[in-house]
Amino acid sequence: MNQPIYRLYPPPYDSENLCGLYLRLKLHEQGTPDQPFVYANFLSSLDGRIALENRSGIPYLPKSLTTPHDFRLFLELEAQSDCLITHGGYLRSLGAGKLGNILQIGQREESADLLAWRIQQGLKPQPAIIIASASLDFTMPDSIREHGQTCLIATGQNADPAKVEWWRQQGYEVIFAGKDRWVEGGALVDALAERGWRSLYLIAGPDMLDAMLRDGKLSRLFQTITHQLMGGQAFRTVSPGPEYGPLGHLKLRSLYYDPSSPNDTGQWFAQFGINN
Numbered sequence: 001m002n003q004p005i006y007r008l009y010p011p012p013y014d015s016e017n018l019c020g021l022y023l024r025l026k027l028h029e030q031g032t033p034d035q036p037f038v039y040a041n042f043l044s045s046l047d048g049r050i051a052l053e054n055r056s057g058i059p060y061l062p063k064s065l066t067t068p069h070d071f072r073l074f075l076e077l078e079a080q081s082d083c084l085i086t087h088g089g090y091l092r093s094l095g096a097g098k099l100g101n102i103l104q105i106g107q108r109e110e111s112a113d114l115l116a117w118r119i120q121q122g123l124k125p126q127p128a129i130i131i132a133s134a135s136l137d138f139t140m141p142d143s144i145r146e147h148g149q150t151c152l153i154a155t156g157q158n159a160d161p162a163k164v165e166w167w168r169q170q171g172y173e174v175i176f177a178g179k180d181r182w183v184e185g186g187a188l189v190d191a192l193a194e195r196g197w198r199s200l201y202l203i204a205g206p207d208m209l210d211a212m213l214r215d216g217k218l219s220r221l222f223q224t225i226t227h228q229l230m231g232g233q234a235f236r237t238v239s240p241g242p243e244y245g246p247l248g249h250l251k252l253r254s255l256y257y258d259p260s261s262p263n264d265t266g267q268w269f270a271q272f273g274i275n276n
Contacts, residue, residue, distance in 0.1 A: 031198030053234035081201035088133030185211035
């Protein structure tokens, strides 16, 4: 996993080790109690696909899009978070066995160093989990309580009261972070800031990214771009909503080239700042 990658920006051009590349950013030190540091990470093809859809309209992640190197950097970003913001759709897929569990850190031999790193940095062994959901229909994985993680469920003020009460009876705190049924980016960040969390990692897909960007709460966007054209008539992208205009203008902070994967075609690891 310590194969060299190459820094293209900022200059000068140089080689670096993959492991530790994102840990050196110290994202957990970037936020403040008043302004948490909110960051997201996406994986896409050259033609902008983050997922394809099958004939039933159900999205899936092609295996050719994922690589061990990208996943290592995903875990390094996760290791720097006070809390992970996910969504009900992920938990439904997790419960159905369609996706793997990415809610805990250091559970594999190759990532055990990240758990030790968190402890050295004064972070809790595992991040808190925030589940954004309008429907409140999902299955809670046992691993969250098994690892002693704080878990909040975020929904809108017009969510089904019976479902809200059901989750509270199961011992979970439900917070309202939106005026309708959906979670709003600004309201959610403000609610989490009140709890003292300073680094918030979005693993909730493009809709949550959209909500954070439009509310001016996104701090940093990481994107791995694999050097392949996926095609496909039905697909998902990073930005599913209306035009962003100036909100979508980003500033490149770093760009690395990994020549070894996927399938020796290569990929870029890009980091963008947000011009709020």
